Every structure is written in C-alpha cells, then in structure tokens.
Amino acid sequence: MAKEFHLTVLSPTKSLYNGKVVSLVAPAALGYLGILADHAPLIAGLKKGKIMIKESSGGDVLLETQTRGFLEVKNNNVTIILDRPSGVC
Amino acid sequence: MIQSLRQIKSKIRNIENVRKVTHAMEMIATAKFKTIENQVLISRQYLAKVEELLYNLLAHRGALNLPLLNRRDNQDKIILCVIASDTGLCSTYNSDMFCCVEDYIRQEGSKTIEVVAVGKKAFNYFKKRNLKIRESFLEFHGRYSEGIACQILNILIEYFVCGDIDSVVLAYTHFETASRHKVKLEKLFPIEAREQEMHFMLFEPDVQKITEDLIPVFVFNKIKTILLESFASEHASRMMAMGEATENARGLLEDMILLRNKVRQANITNEILEISSTAEALR
Known part of the structure; x- marks a missing residue:
C-alpha cells in the first residue's frame, strides 16, 4: 500500500479538509505540483485552480479554489492555507 | 413597623424589574458569545498556521526589504491600539485593560505614546x-465584521509605513475560557523574526515573493483574531457579570418577600388586636 501523509486544508472561516491522504496535486505558482509522502520540506504559493486529493481509503476529492493560498510541506504534514473564506466550490 | 407595606411592595417591584433587565442582558450576551466563540477558535487555528509559516519564511530571509518589516533605529514613537468595549456593565473587562495599559505606559515612560482607541470606553x-x-x-458593540478589521488595519499600516511611528503595539484581551481572560500587549509592527532554527526548505517561486504575499494575509488575520478574542471576552465578561447581578437580585427579592410577609402578618395581628380590644371596650 502506498505511503500516506497528513493533509489539512484551512480557510479563514473553516477547516475544509483534514485527514490522511496518499497523493495531492495543487496549483502552485509555477504550475501544478504533485506531492507524495516523504516530500522534501517546501513552502509554495498557490494560484486559484483545482486541488486534487487521493485519500488513503481510495476516494478522490476535488476542491476548486477561487483564491490564492499557500502550501507547506513539513515532515509528512501538508498544510494548505487559502486566503479567503469563499474560496471553494 | 419601620417600612410600610406599600413601600416594601414598590421596592419588590423595582427589584423584579432590575432582575428582568439583567437577566435579559445576560441572555443577549450569552447568545452573542456563543456565535463568536466558534469564530475565535477557527480564526485562532488559522492564524497559528499562518504565523508558523511566516516565521519559517522570516528565518530564511535573504535581503528582505518590505515596509512592514522595517526596524527603525530609535523606537521612540509608539502607537498603542487599545481594544475595549463600547458599553459598560461587563465587570472588570475594561478596568483590567486600562490597568495593564497604565503599567505599560509607566514602563515605556520616556517614549511618546499615542493611542488608537477601539471602543467608547477606551476613548473616554x-x-x-x-x-x-x-x-x-x-460603536462596534462587539459585533465583528471584515470591514472593521480592514479599517483598523489600514489606519495602522498607514501610520507605520507613511508616518513617523516606530512601532505599533496592540492591547487586547486574550480569551481563554468563558470565565478567564487575560490582557495582552503584543507588538504588531515591525514584524520581527523569531529566534528559531533554520531548516532546509524549498520555495516556489521564491522567499521574497511568498513573504510579500503572506504578510497581508498575516496582518489581516492577526487583527481579525485579536478583535474576535476581545469581543468574545467582552461578551463573556458581560454574561458572567449579568448572571451574578441576576443572582443577587434574586437573593434580594427573597429577603424582601420575607419582610413583606412579616409586615403583612404584623398588620393583620394589629388589626385583630384593635378589633378585639374595641369589642371588649364596647361591651
């Protein structure tokens, strides 16, 4: 089974996602960025676009963001911070 | 009897009215507190993440030259942004705040301190x-909106960036639990890096750009969080104070009712005595 890591997606008004995932694709400033477990420490700016999440349970989650944001990878903990509340549809 | 029955009855009516008012205020404060409490927790969690990210970035600073990070050589002019309430009847919420601010002013005695007052009590x-x-x-009355935070933030940024101010300090009430809050003073500008270990990290696109983007998010959420914390503390203090007042009024009412009954009994006894003695006299 693929190695998993922890993902948190936060907006100023609520927590949008919190759980174990296998892979993540996010719209970073220089283009879409794929992240798997054991990724090197990274801080990236995010543009608006689609955040694609593959969960450990096998499900797929798609978050479409309307705002910019930030992404941090640190010790298999990934945090995505969106900068406005109405960011996701 | 010292007091007439009528006096006691009017007193009871008054106490009852006061009790109704304080009880209503307690309920209102409770409702406001409940709605804001959740926002505080979420906003605090969000801010903590942003803060962590920002300090990570600042630890890697190269030649970061951003207006809000600029340290001034002399720190003589301070803007103190004090957040208090608009209305009273909230126990020691305001007086605690002013006590701490006084301490701070005494500490920084030699410096010029000017105030940005949020709330009528602070202004007065x-x-x-x-x-x-x-x-x-x-006139915010403990109701938070994005507009308020933006207004305050813009003014503070303007003072710091365009003006002659060397640092901006926030004085707010940190919300712990409904019955516990603590006044805190925190420096907002210039934003200073914390002493922390520098870890290897990748950046996309680069440190400068991300920091530039993150700082507005950070300062806005900082102001938002401290406003929410202060408002939550205000409502919680008012809730507790009014709860106590209602309880006191209830105690007073009980005593008064007891007194009323005693006086009534005494009056009746008196009347019976009078009647029986007159009857005796007429015989």
Whole structure:
C-alpha cells in the first residue's frame, strides 16, 4: 500500500479538509505540483485552480479554489492555507 | 413597623424589574458569545498556521526589504491600539485593560505614546487621561465584521509605513475560557523574526515573493483574531457579570418577600388586636 501523509486544508472561516491522504496535486505558482509522502520540506504559493486529493481509503476529492493560498510541506504534514473564506466550490 | 407595606411592595417591584433587565442582558450576551466563540477558535487555528509559516519564511530571509518589516533605529514613537468595549456593565473587562495599559505606559515612560482607541470606553478613558488619541473607532458593540478589521488595519499600516511611528503595539484581551481572560500587549509592527532554527526548505517561486504575499494575509488575520478574542471576552465578561447581578437580585427579592410577609402578618395581628380590644371596650 502506498505511503500516506497528513493533509489539512484551512480557510479563514473553516477547516475544509483534514485527514490522511496518499497523493495531492495543487496549483502552485509555477504550475501544478504533485506531492507524495516523504516530500522534501517546501513552502509554495498557490494560484486559484483545482486541488486534487487521493485519500488513503481510495476516494478522490476535488476542491476548486477561487483564491490564492499557500502550501507547506513539513515532515509528512501538508498544510494548505487559502486566503479567503469563499474560496471553494 | 419601620417600612410600610406599600413601600416594601414598590421596592419588590423595582427589584423584579432590575432582575428582568439583567437577566435579559445576560441572555443577549450569552447568545452573542456563543456565535463568536466558534469564530475565535477557527480564526485562532488559522492564524497559528499562518504565523508558523511566516516565521519559517522570516528565518530564511535573504535581503528582505518590505515596509512592514522595517526596524527603525530609535523606537521612540509608539502607537498603542487599545481594544475595549463600547458599553459598560461587563465587570472588570475594561478596568483590567486600562490597568495593564497604565503599567505599560509607566514602563515605556520616556517614549511618546499615542493611542488608537477601539471602543467608547477606551476613548473616554484616554481623553480624560490627556493622552493623544490619533484615531478612534466607536460603536462596534462587539459585533465583528471584515470591514472593521480592514479599517483598523489600514489606519495602522498607514501610520507605520507613511508616518513617523516606530512601532505599533496592540492591547487586547486574550480569551481563554468563558470565565478567564487575560490582557495582552503584543507588538504588531515591525514584524520581527523569531529566534528559531533554520531548516532546509524549498520555495516556489521564491522567499521574497511568498513573504510579500503572506504578510497581508498575516496582518489581516492577526487583527481579525485579536478583535474576535476581545469581543468574545467582552461578551463573556458581560454574561458572567449579568448572571451574578441576576443572582443577587434574586437573593434580594427573597429577603424582601420575607419582610413583606412579616409586615403583612404584623398588620393583620394589629388589626385583630384593635378589633378585639374595641369589642371588649364596647361591651
């Protein structure tokens, strides 16, 4: 089974996602960025676009963001911070 | 009897009215507190993440030259942004705040301190104290909106970036639990890096750009969080104070009712005595 890591997606008004995932694709400033477990420490700016999440349970989650944001990878903990509340549809 | 029955009855009516008012205020404060409490927790969690990210970035700073990070050589002019309430009846919420602010002013005695007052109580207090008030924001009544935070933030940024101010300090009430809050003073500008270990990290696109983007998010959420914390503390203090007042009124009412009954009994006994003695006399 693929190695998993922890993902948190936060907006100023609520927590949008919190759980174990296998892979993540996010719209970073220089283009879409794929992240798997054991990724090197990274801080990236995010543009608006689609955040694609593959969960450990096998499900797929798609978050479409309307705002910019930030992404941090640190010790298999990934945090995505969106900068406005109405960011996701 | 010292008091007539009528006097006691009117007193009871008054106490009852006061009790109704304090009870209503307690309920209102409770409702406001409940709605804001959740927002505080979420906003605090969000801010903690942003803060962590920002300090990570600042630890990697190269030649970061951003207006809000600029340290001034002399730190003589301070803007103190004090957040208090608009209305009273909230126990020691405001007086605790002013106590701490006084301590701070005494500590920083040699420096010029000017105030940005949020809330009528703060405005009145500093006016009476003859401290220069640069700007005041009144009539929020503990209702938070994005607009308020933006207004305050813009003014503070303007003072710091364009003006002659060396640092901006926030004085707010940190919300712990419904019955526990603590006044805190925190420096907002210039934003200073914390002493922390530098870890290897990748950046996309680069440190400068991300920091530039993150700082507005950070300062806005900082102001938002401290406003929410203060408002939550205000509502919680008012809730507790009014709860106590209602309880006291209830105690007073009980005593009064007891007294009323005693006086009534005494009156009846008196009347019976009078009747029986007159009957005796007439025989």
